[in-house]
Amino acid sequence: MILAVDTSTSFVSIGLKDEKNSLNITYKGSEKHAVSLPKLVSMGLNAFKKTMKDVKALGVGIGPGTLTGIRVGAGFIMGVAASLNLDVATFDSLYAIAKGVEGFKNIAVLRKARKGWVYYEIFDENHKSVKGPDVGKIEEVKDILKKYDGIVLVGDGKEYFDGMKLSDNFDCPRPGIILDITENGKAIPYYEIEPLYIQKSIAEINWERRLKSERK
Numbered sequence: 642m643i644l645a646v647d648t649s650t651s652f653v654s655i656g657l658k659d660e661k662n663s664l665n666i667t668y669k670g671s672e673k674h675a676v677s678l679p680k681l682v683s684m685g686l687n688a689f690k691k692t693m694k695d696v697k698a699l700g701v702g703i704g705p706g707t708l709t710g711i712r713v714g715a716g717f718i719m720g721v722a723a724s725l726n727l728d729v730a731t732f733d734s735l736y737a738i739a740k741g742v743e744g745f746k747n748i749a750v751l752r753k754a755r756k757g758w759v760y761y762e763i764f765d766e767n768h769k770s771v772k773g774p775d776v777g778k779i780e781e782v783k784d785i786l787k788k789y790d791g792i793v794l795v796g797d798g799k800e801y802f803d804g805m806k807l808s809d810n811f812d813c814p815r816p817g818i819i820l821d822i823t824e825n826g827k828a829i830p831y832y833e834i835e836p837l838y839i840q841k842s843i844a845e846i847n848w849e850r851r852l853k854s855e856r857k
Contacts, residue, residue, distance in 0.1 A: 642657065642658065642659045642689065642691055642695045642696045642697060642698075643656070643657070643658040643659075643696070643697070643698040643699075643700070643820060643823055643824055644656070644657055644682065644696045644698070644699055644700070644718075644721070645699070645700035645701070645730075645816070645819040645820045645822070645823040646678065646682070646700070646701055646702070646714050646717065646718060646819070647701070647702030647714060647734055647737060647813070647814040647819055648674045648678060648702070648710045648711065648713045648714035648717075649702050649703075649704045649705070649706025649707060649710050649711050649714065649734040649752075649814075650706055650707070650710065650734070650738075650752070650797065650812060650813040650814070651669055651707075651710075651797065651812075651813075652667055652668065652669045652812070652813035653666070653667070653668040653669070653674055653677050653678055653681060654666070654667050654702075654813055654814045654815065654816050654819060655667075655668075655678075655681055655682060655685060655816055656816035656817060656819050656820035656823070657682075657685045657686065657688075657689065657820075658820050658824070659689055659691070659695075662689070663817065663820060664685050664688055664689070664816075665815070665816035665817050665820075666681050666684075666685055666816060667813065667815075667816060668681055669813075674709070674710050674713040674714070675713045678713060678714065678717055679717065682717075693721060693724075693725070694725070696721065696725060696727070697727070698727070698730070698823060698824065698828070699718050699721060699722055699727055699728075699729045699730065699823070699828075699831075700718075700729065700730040700731070700732065700819060700820070700822060700823025700824075700826065701714050701715055701717075701718040701729060701730075701731055701732075701834070702714060702731075702732055702733075702734035702737055702814055702819065703715060703731045703732070703733070703734065703834065703835065703836045703837045704733075704734050704836050704837040704838060704839070705734065705735065705752065705754075705760040705774055705776065705837050705838065705839045705840065706734050706752055706760065708838060708840075711734075711836045711837075711838065712836065715834055715836050718831070718834075719831045719832075719834060722831035723831055723832075727828075727831070728828035728829055728830055728831065729828055729829060729830075729831050729834060730822065730823045730826035730827065730828045730829075731826075731829065731834055732819065732822045732823070732826060733762070733770075733774060733837065734814055734837075735750040735752065735760065735761075735762040735773070735774050735796075736750075736762070736764070736768070736770065736822075737814035737815075737818055737819050737822060738750045738795060738796060738811070738812070738813065738814050739762070739764040739768050739795070740768050740814075740815075740818045740822070741811055741814070741815045741818055742793065742795055742807065742811060744766075745766060745791060745792070745793040746765070746766050746789075746790060746791030746792070747763060747764070747765060747766070747771075747789040747790065747791055747792040747793070748763070748764045748765075748766075748768070748792070748793055748795065749761060749762075749763050749764075749786055749789070749792050749793070749794050749795070749796075749799075749802075750762050750763075750764070750795055750796045751782070751794060751795070751796040751797075751798035751799050751801070751802065752796045752797060752798045753797050753798045754776050754798075754840050755840060757778055757779055758776055758777065758778055758779065758840065759776070759777065759779055759782055759798040759801065760773075760774065760775070760776050760798070760839060760840070761773050761774070761775060761776070761777060761782050761785070761798070762774040762775070763785075763786075763789060763792070772785065774837065774839060775839065776839045776840045779801045779802075782802075783802060786802065786804070792804065792805070793805045793806070793807060794806045794807070795807045795811045795812065796812055797809075797812050
């Protein structure tokens with residue numbers, strides 16, 4: 642059985658697949674990811690009449706996205722991998738979102754970062770990354786987007802930009818897509834997983850400011 646998850650957005654995306662069937666779960670609600678993720682995985686396994694011991698392949702989105710969300714998904718999968726002695730296929734969460742979009746010359750995946758900033762990555766019609774992943778000020782990213790023709794905007798950060806925008810239904814990685822990425826991706830030892838934070842946390846920024854202040 643294959644288990645793939647992504648918690649880098651406000652959604653929890655979970656894909657489960659055995660030899661015959663697959664199950665796609667997308668959740669957005671009041672429960673925090675750390676609470677909903679294990680519950681939903683357990684429900685999914687029960688639907689297959691399987692247990693975690695039946696899982697033979699794992700995949701997880703490593704961001705960029707919400708720092709806490711990324712940690713929840715990565716931590717959960719690392720724990721499962723350690724207990725089952727399995728490697729893990731990791732994937733760029735922005736790429737997973739872009740893979741759900743078809744029929745456009747260019748795709749810009751835009752995710753909210755700290756105030757005034759967005760994570761971004763631009764893909765061509767074949768879902769090949771041509772710019773990013775990176776984080777930038779909104780005004781600077783606006784100038785970057787102007788360089789690409791026929792571009793469509795997707796992700797919760799699209800609200801800051803003018804242009805053709807897809808509905809919010811495309812703002813998270815689709816479970817079927819992360820299953821496919823996991824099944825065909827390269828797995829690495831779980832202890833080598835490195836979240837793609839890109840943006841420094843507020844704690845890190847404040848710490849650096851404090852150090853600079855003390856040096857003056």
